[in-house]
Amino acid sequence: MYADLKGKTALVTGSGKRSGIGYAIARALAENGTNVIIADLGQAGAEEAQVATGLHAEMEAIATELQHDCGITSLAVPVDVGSPEAIANMVAMVSDRFAAIDILCNNAGASFGVPNAVHTYDEAAWMKTIDINLHSVFRVSRAILPLMMKTGGTIINTASRAGKVPPIFNGAYAVAKAGVIMLSKVMARELAGMGIRVNAICPGQIMTDLEKWRFGLEAQFFESTVEEREAEMCKSIPLGRIGKPAEVGSLATFLASEASSYLTGQAINITGGQLMEL
16 A cells, blocks of 8 residues: 555546556555546447447446545546547546646557558558557646646556557557657656656556457457467466556556655556566
């Protein structure tokens, strides 16, 4: 437990599904006494997206659950991170309930138009993937920063192992996540004087809906089973297993706490040893 997190307020984008990393981060923070704002699309996403977003009913249920289980204040707020207007509306709703934001977790993300190589990638799908994964971090951070500057705080951006090691047939996502890593470093330099730390998390294989979708797609391509594809992936991971969302939540909580007070501008791998380079 991190006692310094008690009574602080965190906003976590992409946290409206219990199966996702965002929810795991929100729950970990709430269990440490942090008030949590559950921010997600709140409606069915684009048909071409590979993984569904958090729906309003589940977002509300999560907020109620965290309040009941952890004794904190929680609020569910719909937001399309691709829309400046929707982000402005989110900030207005948040400002009505909370005087400041201490922790911002830019976790929302999606992948469109995959699998495709660069030379066959649909341009609109490429641009949308870059927008949702990279530009949204800029948009949301810029909008929330006025609520952080009074007291300082921490920003945690969800990047990916794919931002450091290029995958095939998912280039837009990889390029966007590489951008998130550099954006995190730029923000860390620019905001340090305001008492705001910024770090990125780079998950590898974590058992989320996206990972399950990937194994299903590979099973079709290789004419095998989902279980066989998972076992094959585990061979590339020194710890020999797929990670859990809760393990990413634990890392995010550490980065939000004073236990990491001298850590900023870093892109931290959480990959079971699959990636050991910086």
